[in-house]
Amino acid sequence: MEVYSFTKEDWENRLLAIGEPKFRAGQILEWLYKKRVSRWEDMTNLPSGLRDKLASEFPISPLEQIRVNGSADTTRKFLFRLTDGQMIESVLIPASPALYGEASDRRTICISSQVGCAYGCKFCASGLDGWKRNLTAGEIVSQFLRVEELGGEKINNIVFMGMGEPLANYDNLLRAIGILNAPWGIGLGARHMTVSTSGLVPRIRDLGAQPLQIRLAISLHGATDEVRTKIMPVNKKHPLADLLDACGDYVRRKKQKITFEYILIRDLNDSSEQARLLASHARKLNAKINLIPYNTVEGLPWERPAEACQEEFLSTVRRGGADATLRREKGHDIAAACGQLRLQVEKSFAHTPPLN
Numbered sequence: 001m002e003v004y005s006f007t008k009e010d011w012e013n014r015l016l017a018i019g020e021p022k023f024r025a026g027q028i029l030e031w032l033y034k035k036r037v038s039r040w041e042d043m044t045n046l047p048s049g050l051r052d053k054l055a056s057e058f059p060i061s062p063l064e065q066i067r068v069n070g071s072a073d074t075t076r077k078f079l080f081r082l083t084d085g086q087m088i089e090s091v092l093i094p095a096s097p098a099l100y101g102e103a104s105d106r107r108t109i110c111i112s113s114q115v116g117c118a119y120g121c122k123f124c125a126s127g128l129d130g131w132k133r134n135l136t137a138g139e140i141v142s143q144f145l146r147v148e149e150l151g152g153e154k155i156n157n158i159v160f161m162g163m164g165e166p167l168a169n170y171d172n173l174l175r176a177i178g179i180l181n182a183p184w185g186i187g188l189g190a191r192h193m194t195v196s197t198s199g200l201v202p203r204i205r206d207l208g209a210q211p212l213q214i215r216l217a218i219s220l221h222g223a224t225d226e227v228r229t230k231i232m233p234v235n236k237k238h239p240l241a242d243l244l245d246a247c248g249d250y251v252r253r254k255k256q257k258i259t260f261e262y263i264l265i266r267d268l269n270d271s272s273e274q275a276r277l278l279a280s281h282a283r284k285l286n287a288k289i290n291l292i293p294y295n296t297v298e299g300l301p302w303e304r305p306a307e308a309c310q311e312e313f314l315s316t317v318r319r320g321g322a323d324a325t326l327r328r329e330k331g332h333d334i335a336a337a338c339g340q341l342r343l344q345v346e347k348s349f350a351h352t353p354p355l356n
Protein backbone atom coordinates (compact mmCIF):
# COMPACT_ATOMS: atom_id res chain seq x y z
CA MET A 1 0.00 0.00 0.00
CA GLU A 2 1.44 3.34 -0.87
CA VAL A 3 2.13 6.25 1.45
CA TYR A 4 -0.97 8.34 0.72
CA SER A 5 -3.24 5.38 1.51
CA PHE A 6 -2.05 5.23 5.13
CA THR A 7 -4.16 6.51 7.98
CA LYS A 8 -2.61 7.80 11.18
CA GLU A 9 -3.25 4.45 12.80
CA ASP A 10 -1.55 2.62 9.91
CA TRP A 11 1.56 4.75 10.41
CA GLU A 12 1.57 4.21 14.15
CA ASN A 13 1.34 0.44 13.71
CA ARG A 14 4.07 0.37 11.11
CA LEU A 15 6.38 2.52 13.20
CA LEU A 16 5.84 0.34 16.26
CA ALA A 17 6.55 -2.73 14.13
CA ILE A 18 10.00 -1.38 13.24
CA GLY A 19 10.78 -0.33 16.81
CA GLU A 20 10.05 3.39 16.40
CA PRO A 21 7.85 5.51 18.69
CA LYS A 22 4.26 6.20 17.65
CA PHE A 23 4.62 9.96 17.82
CA ARG A 24 6.69 9.88 14.64
CA ALA A 25 3.39 9.23 12.81
CA GLY A 26 2.25 12.76 13.61
CA GLN A 27 5.53 14.18 12.30
CA ILE A 28 5.32 12.19 9.06
CA LEU A 29 1.71 13.25 8.48
CA GLU A 30 2.59 16.87 9.09
CA TRP A 31 5.28 16.71 6.41
CA LEU A 32 3.01 14.92 3.94
CA TYR A 33 -0.21 16.90 4.36
CA LYS A 34 0.57 20.21 6.03
CA LYS A 35 4.00 21.02 4.62
CA ARG A 36 3.34 18.99 1.46
CA VAL A 37 6.85 17.56 1.38
CA SER A 38 7.18 14.44 -0.76
CA ARG A 39 10.83 13.45 -0.21
CA TRP A 40 11.84 11.56 2.90
CA GLU A 41 15.26 13.26 2.95
CA ASP A 42 13.54 16.65 3.39
CA MET A 43 11.70 15.60 6.58
CA THR A 44 14.37 17.06 8.78
CA ASN A 45 12.93 16.36 12.23
CA LEU A 46 13.04 12.60 11.60
CA PRO A 47 16.32 10.86 12.50
CA SER A 48 18.36 10.18 9.38
CA GLY A 49 18.37 6.42 10.02
CA LEU A 50 14.57 6.41 10.07
CA ARG A 51 14.39 8.52 6.94
CA ASP A 52 16.56 5.97 5.12
CA LYS A 53 14.43 3.11 6.39
CA LEU A 54 11.20 4.85 5.33
CA ALA A 55 12.65 5.75 1.93
CA SER A 56 13.49 2.14 1.18
CA GLU A 57 10.22 0.69 2.54
CA PHE A 58 7.76 3.38 1.50
CA PRO A 59 8.80 5.12 -1.71
CA ILE A 60 6.75 8.26 -2.33
CA SER A 61 5.65 8.60 -5.92
CA PRO A 62 3.56 11.71 -6.64
CA LEU A 63 1.27 11.41 -9.66
CA GLU A 64 3.12 11.98 -12.90
CA GLN A 65 1.58 14.81 -14.84
CA ILE A 66 1.28 14.01 -18.53
CA ARG A 67 -0.78 16.91 -19.77
CA VAL A 68 -2.83 19.84 -18.64
CA ASN A 69 -5.54 21.50 -20.63
CA GLY A 70 -7.11 24.89 -19.90
CA SER A 71 -5.79 28.03 -18.26
CA ALA A 72 -5.76 29.53 -14.77
CA ASP A 73 -9.19 31.21 -15.00
CA THR A 74 -10.95 28.34 -16.74
CA THR A 75 -11.67 24.75 -15.97
CA ARG A 76 -8.44 22.77 -16.20
CA LYS A 77 -8.06 19.10 -16.88
CA PHE A 78 -5.02 17.24 -15.65
CA LEU A 79 -3.97 13.93 -17.10
CA PHE A 80 -1.85 11.76 -14.81
CA ARG A 81 0.03 8.52 -15.30
CA LEU A 82 -0.10 5.99 -12.47
CA THR A 83 2.83 3.80 -11.52
CA ASP A 84 1.44 0.88 -13.58
CA GLY A 85 1.11 3.10 -16.66
CA GLN A 86 -2.68 3.58 -16.47
CA MET A 87 -3.99 7.10 -17.04
CA ILE A 88 -6.48 9.03 -14.99
CA GLU A 89 -7.78 12.55 -15.12
CA SER A 90 -8.74 15.16 -12.57
CA VAL A 91 -10.45 18.46 -13.26
CA LEU A 92 -10.02 21.75 -11.43
CA ILE A 93 -12.98 24.09 -11.61
CA PRO A 94 -12.27 27.66 -10.50
CA ALA A 95 -14.53 29.80 -8.36
CA SER A 96 -17.53 30.86 -10.41
CA PRO A 97 -19.71 33.73 -9.19
CA ALA A 98 -22.08 33.01 -12.08
CA LEU A 99 -22.59 29.48 -10.87
CA TYR A 100 -22.35 29.75 -7.12
CA GLY A 101 -23.14 33.43 -6.37
CA GLU A 102 -21.01 36.58 -6.22
CA ALA A 103 -19.39 35.82 -2.91
CA SER A 104 -18.39 32.27 -3.75
CA ASP A 105 -14.74 31.31 -3.59
CA ARG A 106 -15.47 27.67 -4.21
CA ARG A 107 -12.62 25.93 -6.02
CA THR A 108 -13.60 22.43 -6.89
CA ILE A 109 -11.69 19.34 -7.89
CA CYS A 110 -13.43 16.58 -9.77
CA ILE A 111 -11.72 13.33 -8.85
CA SER A 112 -11.59 9.94 -10.62
CA SER A 113 -12.20 6.82 -8.58
CA GLN A 114 -11.51 4.04 -11.09
CA VAL A 115 -9.65 3.46 -14.34
CA GLY A 116 -12.54 3.00 -16.76
CA CYS A 117 -15.98 2.00 -15.56
CA ALA A 118 -18.04 -1.19 -15.65
CA TYR A 119 -21.47 0.45 -15.65
CA GLY A 120 -21.78 1.20 -19.35
CA CYS A 121 -24.11 4.21 -19.29
CA LYS A 122 -24.98 4.83 -22.91
CA PHE A 123 -24.06 8.52 -22.94
CA CYS A 124 -20.66 8.13 -21.28
CA ALA A 125 -17.17 7.67 -22.65
CA SER A 126 -15.75 6.44 -19.36
CA GLY A 127 -17.58 3.18 -19.75
CA LEU A 128 -16.76 2.62 -23.42
CA ASP A 129 -13.57 0.65 -22.78
CA GLY A 130 -14.96 -1.10 -19.74
CA TRP A 131 -13.46 -1.28 -16.30
CA LYS A 132 -9.72 -1.65 -15.83
CA ARG A 133 -9.16 -1.33 -12.11
CA ASN A 134 -10.06 0.48 -8.92
CA LEU A 135 -7.88 3.34 -7.78
CA THR A 136 -6.20 2.93 -4.42
CA ALA A 137 -7.07 5.36 -1.65
CA GLY A 138 -3.63 6.89 -2.15
CA GLU A 139 -4.27 7.47 -5.85
CA ILE A 140 -7.52 9.22 -4.97
CA VAL A 141 -5.90 11.41 -2.30
CA SER A 142 -2.91 12.13 -4.57
CA GLN A 143 -5.18 13.73 -7.17
CA PHE A 144 -6.12 16.38 -4.61
CA LEU A 145 -2.50 16.97 -3.58
CA ARG A 146 -1.11 17.18 -7.12
CA VAL A 147 -3.88 19.35 -8.54
CA GLU A 148 -3.62 21.76 -5.62
CA GLU A 149 0.14 21.91 -6.15
CA LEU A 150 -0.09 22.34 -9.93
CA GLY A 151 -3.04 24.74 -9.76
CA GLY A 152 -1.31 26.88 -7.14
CA GLU A 153 -4.51 27.56 -5.17
CA LYS A 154 -6.23 25.94 -2.25
CA ILE A 155 -9.07 23.66 -3.21
CA ASN A 156 -12.08 23.74 -0.92
CA ASN A 157 -14.58 21.46 -2.61
CA ILE A 158 -14.40 17.89 -3.92
CA VAL A 159 -16.75 16.08 -6.25
CA PHE A 160 -16.25 12.39 -6.95
CA MET A 161 -17.60 12.66 -10.47
CA GLY A 162 -14.59 11.80 -12.60
CA MET A 163 -13.88 8.54 -14.33
CA GLY A 164 -15.49 5.54 -12.65
CA GLU A 165 -18.36 4.76 -10.31
CA PRO A 166 -17.09 5.83 -6.87
CA LEU A 167 -19.44 3.58 -4.93
CA ALA A 168 -18.14 0.55 -6.86
CA ASN A 169 -14.78 1.26 -5.22
CA TYR A 170 -16.39 1.76 -1.85
CA ASP A 171 -13.66 0.72 0.60
CA ASN A 172 -10.91 2.73 -1.08
CA LEU A 173 -13.24 5.69 -1.53
CA LEU A 174 -14.13 5.70 2.16
CA ARG A 175 -10.50 5.37 3.20
CA ALA A 176 -9.59 8.29 0.89
CA ILE A 177 -12.46 10.40 2.23
CA GLY A 178 -11.20 9.67 5.75
CA ILE A 179 -7.72 10.95 4.86
CA LEU A 180 -9.08 13.99 3.02
CA ASN A 181 -11.28 14.80 6.00
CA ALA A 182 -8.96 14.03 8.93
CA PRO A 183 -7.35 16.88 10.88
CA TRP A 184 -4.00 15.07 10.47
CA GLY A 185 -4.70 14.75 6.71
CA ILE A 186 -6.08 17.37 4.33
CA GLY A 187 -8.66 18.56 6.87
CA LEU A 188 -11.48 19.28 4.43
CA GLY A 189 -15.01 19.14 5.88
CA ALA A 190 -17.15 16.23 4.69
CA ARG A 191 -19.87 18.71 3.71
CA HIS A 192 -17.48 19.93 1.04
CA MET A 193 -17.30 16.50 -0.57
CA THR A 194 -19.93 15.13 -2.94
CA VAL A 195 -20.11 11.53 -4.09
CA SER A 196 -21.94 11.12 -7.38
CA THR A 197 -23.35 7.70 -8.19
CA SER A 198 -25.26 6.07 -11.00
CA GLY A 199 -27.41 4.43 -8.30
CA LEU A 200 -25.73 1.57 -6.43
CA VAL A 201 -28.49 1.12 -3.90
CA PRO A 202 -26.72 -1.07 -1.28
CA ARG A 203 -23.70 1.24 -1.25
CA ILE A 204 -25.91 4.33 -0.94
CA ARG A 205 -27.34 2.74 2.18
CA ASP A 206 -23.82 1.97 3.44
CA LEU A 207 -22.75 5.55 2.82
CA GLY A 208 -25.84 6.77 4.64
CA ALA A 209 -24.82 4.71 7.67
CA GLN A 210 -21.42 6.42 7.83
CA PRO A 211 -21.11 9.18 10.40
CA LEU A 212 -19.55 11.67 7.94
CA GLN A 213 -21.85 14.27 6.40
CA ILE A 214 -20.79 13.50 2.83
CA ARG A 215 -23.06 14.94 0.16
CA LEU A 216 -24.80 12.68 -2.31
CA ALA A 217 -25.60 13.30 -5.97
CA ILE A 218 -27.54 10.82 -8.06
CA SER A 219 -27.05 10.55 -11.82
CA LEU A 220 -30.74 10.08 -12.48
CA HIS A 221 -31.27 10.94 -16.16
CA GLY A 222 -34.69 9.31 -16.33
CA ALA A 223 -37.84 9.64 -14.23
CA THR A 224 -39.26 6.20 -15.09
CA ASP A 225 -37.68 2.74 -15.24
CA GLU A 226 -38.47 2.55 -18.93
CA VAL A 227 -36.47 5.68 -19.80
CA ARG A 228 -33.71 5.17 -17.27
CA THR A 229 -33.04 1.58 -18.33
CA LYS A 230 -32.58 2.72 -21.92
CA ILE A 231 -29.46 4.67 -21.03
CA MET A 232 -28.36 3.28 -17.67
CA PRO A 233 -28.05 -0.52 -17.47
CA VAL A 234 -27.59 -0.22 -13.69
CA ASN A 235 -31.32 0.51 -13.48
CA LYS A 236 -32.14 -3.13 -14.29
CA LYS A 237 -30.37 -4.23 -11.13
CA HIS A 238 -31.41 -1.29 -8.99
CA PRO A 239 -34.75 0.02 -10.29
CA LEU A 240 -35.94 3.52 -9.65
CA ALA A 241 -38.24 2.68 -6.72
CA ASP A 242 -35.35 1.04 -4.82
CA LEU A 243 -33.05 3.92 -5.67
CA LEU A 244 -35.53 6.55 -4.47
CA ASP A 245 -36.15 4.55 -1.32
CA ALA A 246 -32.39 4.44 -0.56
CA CYS A 247 -32.20 8.19 -1.26
CA GLY A 248 -35.04 8.73 1.21
CA ASP A 249 -33.10 6.85 3.88
CA TYR A 250 -30.01 8.90 3.14
CA VAL A 251 -31.90 12.17 3.46
CA ARG A 252 -33.53 11.11 6.71
CA ARG A 253 -30.28 9.95 8.28
CA LYS A 254 -28.10 12.84 7.14
CA LYS A 255 -30.71 15.57 7.25
CA GLN A 256 -29.25 17.16 4.17
CA LYS A 257 -30.32 17.87 0.60
CA ILE A 258 -29.29 15.49 -2.12
CA THR A 259 -28.97 16.38 -5.79
CA PHE A 260 -30.44 14.73 -8.86
CA GLU A 261 -28.28 15.19 -11.93
CA TYR A 262 -30.37 15.00 -15.09
CA ILE A 263 -28.79 15.18 -18.53
CA LEU A 264 -31.39 16.40 -21.00
CA ILE A 265 -31.32 14.26 -24.13
CA ARG A 266 -33.56 15.08 -27.08
CA ASP A 267 -36.56 12.80 -27.57
CA LEU A 268 -35.30 10.45 -24.90
CA ASN A 269 -35.92 11.98 -21.48
CA ASP A 270 -37.07 15.53 -22.25
CA SER A 271 -40.85 15.05 -22.40
CA SER A 272 -43.19 17.02 -20.16
CA GLU A 273 -44.27 13.71 -18.59
CA GLN A 274 -40.68 13.03 -17.53
CA ALA A 275 -40.42 16.59 -16.21
CA ARG A 276 -43.56 16.16 -14.08
CA LEU A 277 -42.42 12.82 -12.69
CA LEU A 278 -38.92 14.14 -12.03
CA ALA A 279 -40.39 17.05 -10.09
CA SER A 280 -42.57 14.68 -8.09
CA HIS A 281 -39.58 12.43 -7.16
CA ALA A 282 -37.51 15.44 -6.16
CA ARG A 283 -40.29 17.12 -4.19
CA LYS A 284 -40.88 14.03 -2.07
CA LEU A 285 -37.19 13.95 -1.11
CA ASN A 286 -36.68 17.71 -1.07
CA ALA A 287 -33.90 17.07 -3.60
CA LYS A 288 -32.32 19.69 -5.81
CA ILE A 289 -32.32 19.06 -9.56
CA ASN A 290 -29.44 19.97 -11.85
CA LEU A 291 -30.50 19.89 -15.47
CA ILE A 292 -27.60 19.54 -17.88
CA PRO A 293 -28.15 19.86 -21.61
CA TYR A 294 -26.41 16.92 -23.25
CA ASN A 295 -23.20 17.66 -25.09
CA THR A 296 -23.24 15.85 -28.37
CA VAL A 297 -20.44 13.35 -28.81
CA GLU A 298 -19.24 11.90 -32.05
CA GLY A 299 -20.08 8.24 -32.32
CA LEU A 300 -22.98 8.41 -29.87
CA PRO A 301 -26.52 8.85 -31.16
CA TRP A 302 -27.82 11.39 -28.65
CA GLU A 303 -28.47 15.10 -29.12
CA ARG A 304 -29.26 18.00 -26.83
CA PRO A 305 -32.79 19.42 -26.95
CA ALA A 306 -33.35 22.89 -28.43
CA GLU A 307 -32.99 25.72 -25.92
CA ALA A 308 -36.72 26.40 -25.89
CA CYS A 309 -37.35 22.74 -24.96
CA GLN A 310 -34.75 22.92 -22.19
CA GLU A 311 -36.49 25.99 -20.78
CA GLU A 312 -39.89 24.36 -21.07
CA PHE A 313 -38.61 21.30 -19.21
CA LEU A 314 -37.21 23.55 -16.47
CA SER A 315 -40.51 25.43 -16.16
CA THR A 316 -42.48 22.20 -15.91
CA VAL A 317 -40.17 20.89 -13.20
CA ARG A 318 -40.48 24.15 -11.27
CA ARG A 319 -44.24 24.24 -11.68
CA GLY A 320 -44.15 20.75 -10.18
CA GLY A 321 -42.76 22.32 -7.02
CA ALA A 322 -39.12 21.22 -7.31
CA ASP A 323 -35.95 23.25 -6.83
CA ALA A 324 -34.16 23.07 -10.19
CA THR A 325 -31.41 24.80 -12.14
CA LEU A 326 -30.43 24.52 -15.77
CA ARG A 327 -26.73 24.75 -16.56
CA ARG A 328 -26.34 27.04 -19.50
CA GLU A 329 -22.64 27.85 -19.38
CA LYS A 330 -20.63 25.40 -21.38
CA GLY A 331 -17.52 25.81 -19.25
CA HIS A 332 -19.28 24.53 -16.20
CA ASP A 333 -21.00 21.57 -17.75
CA ILE A 334 -17.78 19.79 -17.05
CA ALA A 335 -18.71 19.38 -13.40
CA ALA A 336 -22.27 18.53 -14.08
CA ALA A 337 -22.62 14.82 -14.14
CA CYS A 338 -20.96 11.53 -13.82
CA GLY A 339 -19.79 10.58 -17.27
CA GLN A 340 -20.46 13.79 -19.15
CA LEU A 341 -17.30 15.09 -17.61
CA ARG A 342 -15.03 12.72 -19.40
CA LEU A 343 -16.85 13.12 -22.67
CA GLN A 344 -16.34 16.82 -22.59
CA VAL A 345 -12.76 16.89 -21.48
CA GLU A 346 -11.76 14.26 -23.99
CA LYS A 347 -13.09 16.43 -26.77
CA SER A 348 -10.71 19.14 -25.64
CA PHE A 349 -7.82 16.75 -26.23
CA ALA A 350 -9.03 15.90 -29.69
CA HIS A 351 -5.81 17.14 -31.27
CA THR A 352 -3.48 15.19 -29.03
CA PRO A 353 -2.55 11.51 -29.31
CA PRO A 354 -4.81 8.90 -27.71
CA LEU A 355 -4.36 8.38 -23.99
CA ASN A 356 -3.15 4.81 -24.20
Ligand code: SF4
Nearest residue numbers: 117120121124127339
Ligand atom coordinates in the same frame (compact mmCIF):
# COMPACT_ATOMS: atom_id res chain seq x y z
S1 SF4 B 1 -21.86 7.73 -16.24
FE1 SF4 B 1 -20.63 7.16 -14.40
S2 SF4 B 1 -21.40 5.11 -13.86
FE2 SF4 B 1 -22.09 5.51 -15.95
S3 SF4 B 1 -20.52 4.56 -17.27
FE3 SF4 B 1 -19.98 6.73 -16.97
S4 SF4 B 1 -18.56 6.78 -15.23
FE4 SF4 B 1 -19.64 4.80 -15.20
